[in-house]
Amino acid sequence: MINIKINNKEHSVEEGQTILEVCRNLDIEIPHFCYHPGLSIAGNCRMCLVEVKGMPKLMTACSTVMQDGMEVLTDSDLVKEARKGVLEFILLDHPVDCPICDKSGECNLQDYNFDYGISERRSIFPKERHKVEKVSEKIYKNDNRCVLCTRCIRFLDEVTETHEFTTVERGSHTHITCVDPEGLDKNPFASNISDLCPVGALGLNEFRFRKRVWLTDHVRAVCQGCEAGCNLTVDLHTRHTALDPNTGPVVRFTSADNYSMQRFFICDEGRYSYKNYNGTENRLLHPELDGNDVGVQDAKAFIKEALDSKSAGVIVLSPLVSIEENYAAVLLAEEMGYDLYRPSPFRKDLPTPALFIEKVKAPNYKMMKLMEIPKVTDMESTDYDVVLVLNSIGSIRDNSLVKILSLLKRAKYSITFEVERTEFSENSRLALPAPMFLEEDGCYINAGKRIQHSNGGLGYPEAVRSLWEWIYPRRFKSPEDLLRQFSKEKLGVELNYEKIGEEGVEL
Missing domain, CATH: 3.10.20.740 (Ubiquitin-like (UB roll))
Known part of the structure; x- marks a missing residue:
């Protein structure tokens, strides 16, 4: 010191x-x-x-x-x-066009100009002008706003090592140009240069003129795309205006810094996955019993009947849902004597460059491994009368899918807990509507064994419930209660959301 x-x-x-x-x-x-x-x-x-x-x-x-x-x-x-x-x-050549700039409201230059800037321009020379350029399918470039910080160039040179950007000309005529537009489109991390740009010189084509940032609410979350556990800032469509496009509750995902992991960027696959949470066509919004919408009380009555039957049961956990949801199912299995299994998560070949992207496309797979939950494909018998399957937005491997469907079709009391209608809910007697990860607080353990807290900024739809609210409505008051119990009994440490903080805790 x-x-x-x-x-x-x-x-x-x-x-x-x-x-x-x-x-x-x-x-x-x-x-x-x-x-x-x-x-x-x-x-x-x-x-x-x-x-x-x-x-x-x-x-x-x-x-x-x-x-x-x-x-x-x-x-x-x-x-x-x-x-x-x-x-x-x-500001000699800067247009100061804040009213039409998409960076307005989160622009460093705008803030600093208010704090330290001048009110009048003293230069008598005209400002140099450049056309706005669509440099790739993802990115547009406005050289009029560029401050030549070279963050974009250094990112593409040092992090991805793909070298698509460089500076050309000299002196006051210096500007940034893209020398490889096709390479920029293929770069799995290219859209980070939009986050890195401290002004409005680089932006995403799909976000241009779409939403003012001060009309969104921001929450910090954990990316669900793989088990890397990258941190996101989620902009939510919670303040509506007459000009808003009807595109759903999530406006965009951007990267959130995590100094503990020394990670400051996200892949484009994770960035654009926000669209997965805007679809409403297949969303389960009410419990469905034998193909018909039913009330919450009817769904709870069916659950009670299944548990009171004292029949042999099995619960299939999910690496796609949070620790809290999975642990509620674990507690039920321990109390009822049910078997526990997990599906094999979907795996995908890594792109080039891969950096920190993981092959396993499930945010909570490490929890399954730490608890040593056996794979559902290793199950010898499928003769269970009570079957509960947890699922969320994402994919599992085909052999696990077939096995789980076989379980559901054979069971007398088949229950699925998931966000959207899939083959699981179609083959279950009772389909329970689950919250997506942006609708509830939850924790995930990434590939590096770091437990992180993801905030839920959206409220539940009317009949949607967390699993613990379906089966333990009086025992727990919040998902944090489940996290406390899980960390103490299964991890041997005492954790809560405050201790985990924004950057997580390494186990």
């Missing part, structure tokens, strides 16, 4: 960090464009200039490493004047 001073306040911090990293950890804002924790340090935007006592000039906070005894001023008059000057140069 070293002792330093920031804005005349003493702090003890870990050695080897830059001024910007230290200030970020201390919640001291230093404006910046080019710095990103997942990329190399460029130091070319000059917005992060700070005053370091003993230095003859202002220093870039992103590249200056903290030393013992260093004294830093981040908000002195000299620093503010420097930031104002940097912004004036950045």
Whole structure:
């Protein structure tokens, strides 16, 4: 540890960090464009200039490493004047078209201009203009708004190593160009450059002119695409206007930083999977008994009849649903003496580059492995009178699908708990409507054995219930109660949502 001073306040911090990293950890804002924790340090935007006592000039906070005894001023008059000057140069050719820019409301340049900018333009020369360009099927580019932070170039050079972007020309005419549009379309991580862009120079074609970000609610969630457990920021369609397209409750997925995993990006497959949660055609919204819609009480009566029969039973867990939902089923199996099995998750060949993408396309597969739940394909007998199958949006392997269908068709009391109608609910006597992952809080264990909390920002549809609400309505008051009990009894640690936090806990 070293002792330093920031804005005349003493702090003890870990050695080897830059001024910007230290200030970020201390919640001291230093404006910046080019710095990103997942990329190399460029130091070319000059917005992060700070005053370091003993230095003859202002220093870039992103590249200056903290030393013992260093004294830093981040908000002195000299620093503010420097930031104002940097912004004036950045805005020389910028159109300042915030009212029609899709980045408006989440744009760093917009925020900094309010804090440090000037009200009048002093340059007498006309602004340079470029046409908006659709550089690929995913991405559009507006050079008029570019601040040349080079985040996009560094991402494609250093992270994906595919090199689709570069700078051309010199001086004030410098701009970014795409040298490989086809490669950008094939790049499984290309859309991250839209998140990385601190201004409105790069954006997604499908999000353009679609929704104002201040008319959405944001929740942090865990991607359901594979067992990598990437973190998402989910924009929800909760504040409607007359001009909104009728596309469903989810506007988009963007990446959310996780410093504990040193992961700051998401794959395009996960990013565009938000569309899976906007479909309503096959959604189960009411319990269905023998093919007919029934009320909640009728569904509970059938469940009670099945449990009271004391018949042999089996529960098939799902790597596609949360710990809390699975654990409610585990408790039921333990109390009733039912057998427990799991399906084999769908696997998919990895793209190039793969980075952190996992072959297993299930967010909670590691829970099944840690609990040593046997595969349903290893089941010797299918003679069960009571069968409960958990399922969610996603896929399992065909051999598991066939086995589960055989169980459901043979059982006297066949019950499916799932989000959308599938072959499972079509072959069950009772289909229970389950919440999708954005409608309830839940936890998942990723491939690296990190347990993470995913927030549910949408409310339940009318007759939708969590599994614990169907079978244990009085025993538990929230999904967090199940998480506490599961972590204590099955993992040997005491966890709750607060302890897990935003970045999770490694088991």
